[in-house]
Amino acid sequence: MRCPQRSQPAIWKHLIMPHREVIRDKVCARGGLAALGSTSILTLNAGSSSMKFALFAADGKALSVRATGQIESLGANPHLYVTDESGKVLEDTMLRGEDASDHQHAIAHILEFLTSHYPEARIAAVGHRVVHGGTRYSQPVVITDALVAELSSFIQLAPLHQPYNLDGIRAARAAFPHAVQVACFDTAFHRLHPWVNDTFALPRRYYDKGVRRYGFHGLSYEYVSKRLREVAPMHAAGRVIAAHLGSGASMCAMRDGKSVGSTMGFSALEGLPMGTRCGEIDPGVVLYLRDVEKLSSKEIIDLLYKQSGLKGLSGISGDMRQLEAAGTLEAQQAIEYFVNHVQRELGGMAALLQGLDALVFTGGIGENSSFVREKVCTGLEWLGIEIDTARNRAGSAVISSDMSRVKIFVVRTNEEAMIAEHTVELLESPEAVCGPPANEDQPDADGGELIA
Numbered sequence: 001m002r003c004p005q006r007s008q009p010a011i012w013k014h015l016i017m018p019h020r021e022v023i024r025d026k027v028c029a030r031g032g033l034a035a036l037g038s039t040s041i042l043t044l045n046a047g048s049s050s051m052k053f054a055l056f057a058a059d060g061k062a063l064s065v066r067a068t069g070q071i072e073s074l075g076a077n078p079h080l081y082v083t084d085e086s087g088k089v090l091e092d093t094m095l096r097g098e099d100a101s102d103h104q105h106a107i108a109h110i111l112e113f114l115t116s117h118y119p120e121a122r123i124a125a126v127g128h129r130v131v132h133g134g135t136r137y138s139q140p141v142v143i144t145d146a147l148v149a150e151l152s153s154f155i156q157l158a159p160l161h162q163p164y165n166l167d168g169i170r171a172a173r174a175a176f177p178h179a180v181q182v183a184c185f186d187t188a189f190h191r192l193h194p195w196v197n198d199t200f201a202l203p204r205r206y207y208d209k210g211v212r213r214y215g216f217h218g219l220s221y222e223y224v225s226k227r228l229r230e231v232a233p234m235h236a237a238g239r240v241i242a243a244h245l246g247s248g249a250s251m252c253a254m255r256d257g258k259s260v261g262s263t264m265g266f267s268a269l270e271g272l273p274m275g276t277r278c279g280e281i282d283p284g285v286v287l288y289l290r291d292v293e294k295l296s297s298k299e300i301i302d303l304l305y306k307q308s309g310l311k312g313l314s315g316i317s318g319d320m321r322q323l324e325a326a327g328t329l330e331a332q333q334a335i336e337y338f339v340n341h342v343q344r345e346l347g348g349m350a351a352l353l354q355g356l357d358a359l360v361f362t363g364g365i366g367e368n369s370s371f372v373r374e375k376v377c378t379g380l381e382w383l384g385i386e387i388d389t390a391r392n393r394a395g396s397a398v399i400s401s402d403m404s405r406v407k408i409f410v411v412r413t414n415e416e417a418m419i420a421e422h423t424v425e426l427l428e429s430p431e432a433v434c435g436p437p438a439n440e441d442q443p444d445a446d447g448g449e450l451i452a
Contacts, residue, residue, distance in 0.1 A: 039122045039124040040056065040057055040058060040121040040124065041063070041123070041125050041420045041423050042056075042114075042127070042176075042179075043056070043126070044129070045128075045168075045419075046129075046164045049072065049075065050071065050072040051074070051103060052070040053068070053069055053110055054416035054417075055121065058420075063420050063421065063424060065417070066085060067084050067085070069081055069090075069091065069113070071106045071110070074101065074102060074106055075101045077094065078094070078095040079093070080092075080093045080095055080109055081093075102167070103167040103168050104170075107168075107175045108175070124427065125179050125180040125181070125182060126176055126181050126182070127140075127420055127422060127423035128165065128169050128183050128419070130165045130169075130184065131165055131216060132151070133187045133188055134157075134210060134214075136150075137183075137187075139188060140182050140422040140425075141426075142426065143182065143183050148169060152166060157214075157266065158267060158268050159305065160305050180426075180427060182419075184219060184422045184423070185218065187214045189215070189218030189222045189259050190213075190214060190215030190216075190252075190262050193215070193260060193262070194260060197261045197352070199212055200212070200265075200266070212265075212266065213262065213264075214265065214266060214267075215259065216250060217252070219415040219418045219419065220363065220415055222418055224413060225240075225242075225257040226418075228240065228257075228358070228360065228409065228411065229257060232407065235357050235407050235409075236358075237257070239356050239357045239358075240257075240357060240358045240359075241346060241353070241360070242359075242360040242362060243342060243360065243361050245272075245361065245362070245363045245365035246275075246364035247274060247275035247276070247364065248274050248277070249271070249272040249342075249363065249365070250264040251346065253349040263345050263349075269305065272338070273337060273341055275320075276306045276308060276311045276318045277305055277306075277309045278312070280341070281304070286300060310338060313330065313333060313334035313337055314326070314331045314334040316330065316331055320372065323335055324371055335375070339376055346380070346383075347380075347383065350383055356383060357406065358409060359377075359407070360409045361373055361376075361409070362411050366410070367411075370392045370395065373392055384405030385404060385405075385406045385408065386400060386405075386406075387404070388400060388401040388402075397410055397411075
């Protein structure tokens with residue numbers, strides 16, 4: 001598939017223009033998305049070298065997925081892969097590096113795909129995953145120029161994610177200028193932590209300035225909490241530890257479906273070791289790297305975020321699948337280090353919750369590596385955790401033994417569904433989209449576009 005030759009206005013004609021003059025008026029005047037009838041929601045999750053997306057059909061508040069996909073390895077060996085709601089592969093294409101060199105080009109390919117496969121789709125809104133919302137944002141919000149500027153100030157709090165989230169937002173606003181753009185924050189789910197789980201032992205003025213424990217992977221944990229309420233409501237109402245284990249990894253303690261503690265703190269660097277991130281580290285090591293090794297701030301950031309974790313320990317890769325297959329001592333030690341820290345954090349969170357009713361594995365490693373799940377659970381019988389080896393290796397949804405006091409679940413997370421739900425909910429609030437009522441005699445400054 002080549003980079004789209006079609007101009008953007010022509011693409012908008014298929015996806016946006018048929019309703020550019022009527023969407024905002026209907027949402028504002030008639031009270032929500034239902035006024036639009038059947039329409040579509042697009043979700044975007046922009047990473048440093050990838051763009052994940054999903055297309056949902058929205059009929060009022062009812063959502064159904066139509067396609068999910070991603071473009072990975074932007075600028076290197078970009079690959080577009082898309083499936084429909086049944087899992088059927090709709091696109092599996094290698095792209096030329098120069099044709100998908102950045103997020104703007106990625107959006108162009110997504111537009112081309114949507115135009116080709118879903119020409120009837122009318123994109124009413126685009127929902128974005130934004131890793132950091134600071135202290136202010138505990139709910140999804142409509143994106144404005146002012147918001148983009150404010151979110152840019154959080155880049156140094158999440159340098160591996162926030163810049164690319166913002167690149168995705170800018171590209172989508174250019175591609176879909178008449179759609180509502182919604183920011184959904186990974187930190188929002190953790191914003192109601194008790195104070196003792198939200199602070200560091202620093203002078204209080206730093207807490208007041210925003211130096212506090214934010215927690216991340218919130219959209220994933222929110223989906224897990226919601227899903228657990230559907231399949232195991234009694235356990236969901238109790239004391240739950242969810243382990244989002246992937247290239248980024250963290251754990252969350254939940255009571256009655258709400259986050260009360262997270263292994264991640266001020267940045268997405270803290271806590272568990274990850275694919276290329278170090279996780280927990282003595283601050284004295286950072287001072288040593290600066291003062292003795294004479295590393296610059298930029299070099300330290302690169303070391304801690306991109307050269308450490310499983311990749312640094314193994315000398316091979318940050319991909320757990322490769323480490324499981326490698327068979328080297330270094331790979332084995334990297335896995336043991338990862339498992340050890342998951343177990344240690346699990347014990348600490350059980351103490352925070354004063355007991356444990358359910359353990360949930362999610363994320364790429366948590367969902368797919370029966371080896372890691374078994375290693376994590378082995379030796380935790382004292383905590384009431386007993387894994388059923390056969391169920392675990394078969395990939396069952398429940399992998400605890402019948403004798404286990406703690407129920408062990410495997411839940412496939414779905415951040416895209418969570419983003420779509422939040423986007424629809426926000427569209428159901430006309431004031432959030434349209435602002436406070438204006439003088440009817442005053443014309444819209446934006447000419448009917450959805451974002452001022």
